[in-house]
Amino acid sequence: MTVGFRSPQGVRIARDGSTARHRPWRRRSRTMTADAVRSAIPPPDRQAYRTGTAAIMVRLLRESYAEVAPRAEEATRFFYAMLFAIAPATRELFAANMEVQRSRFWRALVHIVQNFDRPDELVPFLHQLGRDHRKFGVLDAHYDAMGTALVTSLKQYAGAAWTPQVEKAWSDAYGLIAKTMQEAAEAEPGPAWWTARVVDHHRLTWDLAVVRVTPDRPVPYRAGQYVGVEVPQRPRLWRYLSPANAPRPDGSIEFHVRAVPGGSVSRSIVGHTQVGDTWRIGAPMGLMTVDRGSDRDVVMVAGGTGTAPMRAILEELSGWGDNPEVTMFVGGRTRADLHDLDTLTALAATNPWLKVIPVVESYPRMVGMEYGTLADVVTRFGAWPDRDVLVCGSPVMIRATVSRMLVAGTALDRIIYDPFTLD
Numbered sequence: 001m002t003v004g005f006r007s008p009q010g011v012r013i014a015r016d017g018s019t020a021r022h023r024p025w026r027r028r029s030r031t032m033t034a035d036a037v038r039s040a041i042p043p044p045d046r047q048a049y050r051t052g053t054a055a056i057m058v059r060l061l062r063e064s065y066a067e068v069a070p071r072a073e074e075a076t077r078f079f080y081a082m083l084f085a086i087a088p089a090t091r092e093l094f095a096a097n098m099e100v101q102r103s104r105f106w107r108a109l110v111h112i113v114q115n116f117d118r119p120d121e122l123v124p125f126l127h128q129l130g131r132d133h134r135k136f137g138v139l140d141a142h143y144d145a146m147g148t149a150l151v152t153s154l155k156q157y158a159g160a161a162w163t164p165q166v167e168k169a170w171s172d173a174y175g176l177i178a179k180t181m182q183e184a185a186e187a188e189p190g191p192a193w194w195t196a197r198v199v200d201h202h203r204l205t206w207d208l209a210v211v212r213v214t215p216d217r218p219v220p221y222r223a224g225q226y227v228g229v230e231v232p233q234r235p236r237l238w239r240y241l242s243p244a245n246a247p248r249p250d251g252s253i254e255f256h257v258r259a260v261p262g263g264s265v266s267r268s269i270v271g272h273t274q275v276g277d278t279w280r281i282g283a284p285m286g287l288m289t290v291d292r293g294s295d296r297d298v299v300m301v302a303g304g305t306g307t308a309p310m311r312a313i314l315e316e317l318s319g320w321g322d323n324p325e326v327t328m329f330v331g332g333r334t335r336a337d338l339h340d341l342d343t344l345t346a347l348a349a350t351n352p353w354l355k356v357i358p359v360v361e362s363y364p365r366m367v368g369m370e371y372g373t374l375a376d377v378v379t380r381f382g383a384w385p386d387r388d389v390l391v392c393g394s395p396v397m398i399r400a401t402v403s404r405m406l407v408a409g410t411a412l413d414r415i416i417y418d419p420f421t422l423d
């Protein structure tokens with residue numbers, strides 16, 4: 001006998017999280033591929049998109065989401081409470097403290113809604129997320145329960161904006177999102193995670209450490225990507241870190257970690273990591289890279305430990321030979337925050353295609369430094385037309401830099417950043 005209860009939508013939900021009958025997001029065929037997702041969500045410049053059902057769906061998602069957004073935190077709390085009520089087994093997958101996770105899930109949702117009509121960005125993002133979710137032990141039934149929890153929470157907080165059409169749009173959208181993630185997870189032949197041994201840990205300052213690990217087998221990341229990391233001092237609290245080196249023949253990876261206020265994982269890595277610790281590393285994610293086939297030059301904008309993926313890319317570029325010109329802005333509040341400046345300057349000294357511009361926010365003045373925020377300084381140099389722009393740093397820094405560059409005239413599709421690297 002199925003033990004369960006009725007959700008506010010009238011859906012019968014079993015204790016394992018599976019819904020007994022009504023699963024609106026399952027209306028589409030189980031065999032829908034990413035190509036089918038692409039054609040279901042045509043690009044915005046097509047006439048069919050402007051008038052067709054896909055356009056209406058995207059409009060409904062965005063409009064109803066806008067109603068929920070001002071109460072996003074409340075809605076996310078409600079969502080997780082609902083998920084754990086209808087599928088109690090999922091609670092064990094999450095850490096006791098859900099603060100960071102709540103904001104990550106919501107940011108992912110915003111990112112998905114914003115990019116729903118850009119399948120070329122959305123599909124790779126969902127594929128990576130689906131592959132990465134294998135490390136949490138997520139099952140198909142959990143996706144179903146999450147769909148119920150999500151649609152119910154949005155309904156609760158969208159108020160009068162919630163209509164049967166909006167409900168169908170969200171159900172269909174969640175179906176596509178979950179299916180795209182699940183398909184990528186099923187198709188992935190590699191392991192759900194790698195184990196890696198800490199072979200070096202040294203503190204550069206009281207709040208910054210460099211940690212080198214050697215995985216049991218090479219992690220197949222590209223320079224510029226990031227990986228989820230779980231450390232033994234903080235089980236089940238996965239945090240994203242970017243390797244600061246391009247893949248090496250011995251597979252070793254260097255991470256630069258700053259202890260952030262309230263960041264129990266980063267503080268524990270900086271303060272308590274021991275040589276010999278075993279870390280778990282998740283599937284590589286992120287789209288930041290330099291396109292070798294492009295003839296465009298590159299601008300890099302890196303704040304704090306956001307220099308790590310840029311350094312990995314530069315290391316890879318220095319092995320190429322025929323390189324694009326790279327102008328790299330490296331920023332921090334004070335000179336002491338530019339922990340990697342000496343290495344980057346040394347790299348620039350031997351690679352004429354690289355120019356490094358240090359940026360600090362506070363005085364006293366020092367020769368060769370620019371003053372202001374990264375957003376101020378980068379846009380002071382102009383709009384950087386005809387360049388690809390890579391941005392990495394805190395979410396605040398990314399938001400400020402990207403929006404100021406857009407105002408300055410940089411084209412949105414030339415700016416590359418990963419929204420989930422730092423919390």
Ligand code: HEM
Pocket residue numbers: 090093094095101104105108109129132133136138139142143144146177178181228236237238239
């Ligand atoms: C629409 C589907 C989903 C989206 C967009 C989504 C999004 C995310 C994001 C952005 C993260 C943070 C990234 C990370 O730590 O790797 C995350 C973490 C996580 N997700 Fe999901 N997720 C989805 C489905 C699910 C499902 C069905 C489950 C199972 C109940 C699940 C369980 C988890 C867990 C356990 C974590 C780690 C939490 C932590 O580190 O504290 N997710 N999810």
